[in-house]
Amino acid sequence: MTLDWSAARHLPHSAVAPLPVVTVPTHDALGATLAAPLTARLAHPPHDTAAMDGYAVTGEAPWQIVDRVLAGEVPRAPLRQGHAVEIATGAMVPEGTESVLPYEQATRSGDVVKGAVTSGRHVRRAGSEVPDGTELVPAGARITPTVLALAASAGHDALAVHRRPRVAAIVTGDELVHEGVPQPGRIRDAIGPMLPGLLTWMGAELTGVEHVPDTGDALRRALEVDADVVVTTGASSVGVGDQLPRVLTELSAELLVNGVACRPGHPQLLARLGGRYVAGLPGNPLAALVATMTLVEPLVSALAARPLTPLTEAVLAGEVTSHERMTRLVPVRVEADQASPVGRDRPGMIWGAAVADALAVVPPGWDGATAHLLPLPPRGTSG
Ligand SMILES: Nc1nc2c(c(=O)[nH]1)N[C@H]1C(S)=C(S)[C@@H](COP(=O)(O)OP(=O)(O)OC[C@H]3O[C@@H](n4cnc5c(N)ncnc54)[C@H](O)[C@@H]3O)O[C@H]1N2
Numbered sequence: 378m379t380l381d382w383s384a385a386r387h388l389p390h391s392a393v394a395p396l397p398v399v400t401v402p403t404h405d406a407l408g409a410t411l412a413a414p415l416t417a418r419l420a421h422p423p424h425d426t427a428a429m430d431g432y433a434v435t436g437e438a439p440w441q442i443v444d445r446v447l448a449g450e451v452p453r454a455p456l457r458q459g460h461a462v463e464i465a466t467g468a469m470v471p472e473g474t475e476s477v478l479p480y481e482q483a484t485r486s487g488d489v490v491k492g493a494v495t496s497g498r499h500v501r502r503a504g505s506e507v508p509d510g511t512e513l514v515p516a517g518a519r520i521t522p523t524v525l526a527l528a529a530s531a532g533h534d535a536l537a538v539h540r541r542p543r544v545a546a547i548v549t550g551d552e553l554v555h556e557g558v559p560q561p562g563r564i565r566d567a568i569g570p571m572l573p574g575l576l577t578w579m580g581a582e583l584t585g586v587e588h589v590p591d592t593g594d595a596l597r598r599a600l601e602v603d604a605d606v607v608v609t610t611g612a613s614s615v616g617v618g619d620q621l622p623r624v625l626t627e628l629s630a631e632l633l634v635n636g637v638a639c640r641p642g643h644p645q646l647l648a649r650l651g652g653r654y655v656a657g658l659p660g661n662p663l664a665a666l667v668a669t670m671t672l673v674e675p676l677v678s679a680l681a682a683r684p685l686t687p688l689t690e691a692v693l694a695g696e697v698t699s700h701e702r703m704t705r706l707v708p709v710r711v712e713a714d715q716a717s718p719v720g721r722d723r724p725g726m727i728w729g730a731a732v733a734d735a736l737a738v739v740p741p742g743w744d745g746a747t748a749h750l751l752p753l754p755p756r757g758t759s760g
C-alpha cells in the first residue's frame with residue numbers, strides 16, 4: 378500500500394488524535410501547544426507607569442520636588458499642581474501625574490526643577506497596552522519563548538496545554554560506528570546525530586537515542602520504550618538484516634503507511650503499536666531526512682494539536698527532472714522566492730541537505746515553474 382507523497386504527509390493529521398490536555402507550570406510549557414486561548418489576567422501596564430527616568434509632573438513649570446518613587450514602590454501621595462516627584466523608569470507614578478520630564482530635558486536647581494513637557498508624554502497608562510481580559514494568543518499556538526514571556530507577564534502560573542510529544546529514537550545497523558574513522562565495511566552513524574536537533578526543532582521532546590543491534594529480539598525490546606512516538610532508523614527494507622517490517626507484523630502493529638511514492642525515502646512506514654506510534658525511517662541518511670519531514674513532522678504536529686505546517690512556494694531554478702511515478706524531494710537553497718538545487722543529493726549523501734534551506738517537492742510528471750518547499754532548520758547565512 379504505497380501512498381502518494383502528499384497523501385502520506387497528510388495522513389497523520391487525519392488519523393492521529395492530539396495528546397490529552399494537561400495543566401503544567403508556565404515555566405515548563407515551552408514548546409507545548411496552548412489548549413485554550415491565552416488571556417490577560419491583569420491589565421498591562423498594571424498601573425500608570427513612568428517610561429523614563431526623571432520627574433513626574435503636573436501643570437506648569439517650575440515644580441517643587443517633594444518625593445522620590447523607585448520601581449516597586451507605591452507613591453505616598455497624589456501629585457499636586459506645582460509639585461514634582463523624582464521617578465524611575467517602571468515606577469508607579471503618583472495619581473494626578475500628567476507627564477514625566479526626563480532628566481536630559483530637566484534643569485534642576487536645589488529642590489526646584491524646570492523643563493518643557495508635552496502633556497501625557499512618557500507615562501504608560503494602566504491598561505493602555507493590554508486591557509484586563511484581552512485574548513492575547515489563540516488556542517493551538519505553539520508556546521515559544523516570547524509566548525512564555527507574555528503568559529508570565531499576563532499573570533499565569535500554569536497553562537492548559539497539549540504537551541510536546543515524547544519521541545524515542547532507535548538507531549539500527551551493525552555496520553555503524555559512533556566515533557573515529559571507520560574500519561573497512563563499517564560506516565559512521567549520521568542519522569543518530571541528526572535526529573535530536575531535527576525532532577526538537579519540530580516541537581518534540583527527545584527521550585533518548587538508543588543504538589540497537591540488527592536482531593528481531595533487540596528491536597522488539599527497544600520498541601517497548603516509554604514514549605508517544607518511536608522513530609527507528611534502518612532495517613526498513615527487504616534485506617536479511619532488515620527486521621522492522623517483520624517485527625511489527627509479529628507484534629500485530631496496525632500499519633498506517635507502508636511505503637511512500639517518493640525519491641529518496643520510499644521504504645518509510647508509520648504504524649500504531651499499543652498506545653504508541655512507530656515511524657520507520659530508511660537507513661540512507663537523505664532518505665531518513667525525507668521520511669522525517671514526510672511522516673514524523675506531521676505526526677508530531679498532530680499529537681501536539683497543531684495544524685499541518687503550511688508549505689511555502691518558490692520558483693525552482695536550474696535543471697530539475699521529475700520522476701514519472703514518484704515525488705522527488707530535492708535539497709535547495711532559497712533566496713528571495715527562488716529555489717536552486719544544491720546537488721549532492723544521492724540517498725546515501727547528507728552533504729546537499731547540510732547546505733540547503735529546504736526540500737523542494739517535485740511531484741510526478743512535474744514540469745512547472747514553481748514548486749512547494751519543506752523548510753529545513755535555519756542554517757544561517759554562512760554560504
Ligand atoms: N532489494 C531491495 N533493496 C533495497 C530497496 C528495495 O526496495 N529493494 N530499497 C532501497 C532503499 S530506497 C533504501 S533507502 C534502503 C533502505 O534500507 P534500510 O532502511 O533497510 O536501511 P539499511 O539497509 O540498514 O541501510 C541502508 C544504507 O544506509 C546506511 N545507513 C543505515 N543507517 C545509517 C545511519 N544511521 N547513518 C549512516 N548511514 C546509515 C547503511 O549502511 C546502508 O548503506 O534499502 C535499499 N535497498
Ligand code: MOO
Nearest residue numbers: 641642643664724
Ligand atoms: O529511500 Mo531510498 O533511495 O529511496 O534512499
